[in-house]
Amino acid sequence: MNVYDSGRMADTLAPLGYRQIDGPEGADMVILNTCHIREKAAEKVYSDLGRLRLLKEAAEAEGEQMIIAVAGCLAQAEGAEIMRRAPAVDMVFGPQSYHRLPEMIARATRSAGTRVLDTEFPVAPKFDFLPATEGPVAPAAFLTVQEGCDKFCAFCVVPYTRGAEYSRPVADIEAEARRLVAGGAVEITLLGQNVNAYHGEGARGQCWGLGSLVRRLAEISGLKRLRYTTSHPRDMDDDLIAAHGEVPQLMPFLHLPVQSGADSVLAAMNRQHSADDYLRLVARIRAACPNIELSSDFIVGFPGESDRDFDATMNLISRVGFVQAYSFKYSPRPGTPAASVENQVEAAVKAERLAHLQELLNRQQLEFNQTCVGRQIPILLERDGRRPGQRVGRSPYMQAVHVDVPEGEIGRIVEVDIVSAGPNSLGGRLMSVNNKLEKGIATAE
Ligand code: SAH
Numbered sequence: 529m530n531v532y533d534s535g536r537m538a539d540t541l542a543p544l545g546y547r548q549i550d551g552p553e554g555a556d557m558v559i560l561n562t563c564h565i566r567e568k569a570a571e572k573v574y575s576d577l578g579r580l581r582l583l584k585e586a587a588e589a590e591g592e593q594m595i596i597a598v599a600g601c602l603a604q605a606e607g608a609e610i611m612r613r614a615p616a617v618d619m620v621f622g623p624q625s626y627h628r629l630p631e632m633i634a635r636a637t638r639s640a641g642t643r644v645l646d647t648e649f650p651v652a653p654k655f656d657f658l659p660a661t662e663g664p665v666a667p668a669a670f671l672t673v674q675e676g677c678d679k680f681c682a683f684c685v686v687p688y689t690r691g692a693e694y695s696r697p698v699a700d701i702e703a704e705a706r707r708l709v710a711g712g713a714v715e716i717t718l719l720g721q722n723v724n725a726y727h728g729e730g731a732r733g734q735c736w737g738l739g740s741l742v743r744r745l746a747e748i749s750g751l752k753r754l755r756y757t758t759s760h761p762r763d764m765d766d767d768l769i770a771a772h773g774e775v776p777q778l779m780p781f782l783h784l785p786v787q788s789g790a791d792s793v794l795a796a797m798n799r800q801h802s803a804d805d806y807l808r809l810v811a812r813i814r815a816a817c818p819n820i821e822l823s824s825d826f827i828v829g830f831p832g833e834s835d836r837d838f839d840a841t842m843n844l845i846s847r848v849g850f851v852q853a854y855s856f857k858y859s860p861r862p863g864t865p866a867a868s869v870e871n872q873v874e875a876a877v878k879a880e881r882l883a884h885l886q887e888l889l890n891r892q893q894l895e896f897n898q899t900c901v902g903r904q905i906p907i908l909l910e911r912d913g914r915r916p917g918q919r920v921g922r923s924p925y926m927q928a929v930h931v932d933v934p935e936g937e938i939g940r941i942v943e944v945d946i947v948s949a950g951p952n953s954l955g956g957r958l959m960s961v962n963n964k965l966e967k968g969i970a971t972a973e
Pocket residue numbers: 565566683684685686721722758759760785786787825826827856857858859860861
């Protein structure tokens with residue numbers, strides 16, 4: 529979502545004459561778009577700010593100005609603290625203020641030393657004020673359809689930093705999707721902190737769920753792949769599950785975070801589902817779409833998690849079989865309920881559990897990758913690889929695939945024979961482009 533937000537900030541700044549460059553050296557303005565989900569992400573910002581201060585001082589010594597801005601969820605949560613700890617910072621603004629960037633810049637540049645802090649949750653949604661993306665778009669694009677969250681899981685900062693749940697109207701999303709496709713997008717990933725809680729205004733003022741939205745977007749000619757992330761198990765409704773079996777553009781891959789396999793931990797997390805609910809849900813999804821594969825998020829060492837609870841998580845992983853996953857040590861976040869409870873798990877125990885969990889998840893991922901060898905899989909070519917003539921694309925299951933192809937094929941979906949598999953990617957041989965047989969082999973990493 530931050531990648532998408534950064535793009536929209538660039539859209540807002542383009543009319544002022546700003547364009548994106550590759551690094552902070554020589555920039556008129558540097559915006560750090562931050563994350564607050566775990567402590568590590570937050571600490572990184574303060575060390576980056578230390579380095580940027582030196583660049584700013586060097587620029588000022590040359591008579592140049594460099595605006596330093598901090599955006600995103602850390603800015604929302606710790607705006608005043610950032611201002612205090614990092615005096616070189618000129619602007620701090622939260623995720624709901626991006627459309628006000630031009631006026632913030634005007635304030636910051638009008639007189640030297642003016643600092644701007646904007647962490648309001650505006651009444652009118654920012655999407656109504658953000659300009660449309662112009663020009664070329666990457667083959668695999670993002671589109672935010674929903675923001676914020678009302679679920680209040682006990683570990684999570686999102687409801688505090690991104691605010692209450694908001695769904696964009698279907699017509700706005702469709703218009704943006706059409707613009708993305710016209711600009712070159714072949715695949716769109718619909719984004720939301722809780723994307724399947726989507727309930728936007730549809731045709732004739734009716735409320736549409738994510739399944740209806742997906743079906744509508746699948747009608748856009750040239751849009752070959754649709755994905756959505758991140759889903760909550762409680763919001764997988766029948767229509768969305770059915771869409772997986774009925775909409776060919778909807779990729780057979782679903783990121784469905786479970787966090788833990790222990791009911792007592794799930795209850796303490798306020799996830800509002802049990803491990804068994806999750807397993808039954810997975811069975812329903814697989815019945816609707818037999819070739820679907822799943823990925824998930826896990827937190828180990830949530831307060832009160834016992835060895836038996838952890839074993840229950842390992843057991844759930846073994847039963848489901850995930851082809852990818854993100855896993856984290858529980859990180860206490862200021863202001864969230866779980867941060868202040870007594871029974872925190874020791875750091876060493878968390879580290880040991882995470883290592884065990886990741887060993888199992890990595891094994892499952894490699895095993896799945898190996899089952900792909902010998903199969904012919906459609907790959908969306910997204911970018912150049914490291915070697916000349918090599919491209920990197922994505923399979924329907926989000927695996928990175930390295931393949932040798934001629935120039936100019938980025939943005940195409942090509943049939944690839946998978947010839948090798950590594951833990952994180954596949955290697956393939958191109959089968960056909962426009963029915964012409966081409967050659968090329970790449971090795972998995
Ligand atoms: N809305 C999604 C998750 C969004 S946050 C859901 O409900 O599942 C992305 C992931 O970050 C979470 O799934 C969780 O695994 C992890 N995460 C969030 N807060 C965390 C914390 N305090 N400590 C460790 N991991 C956390």
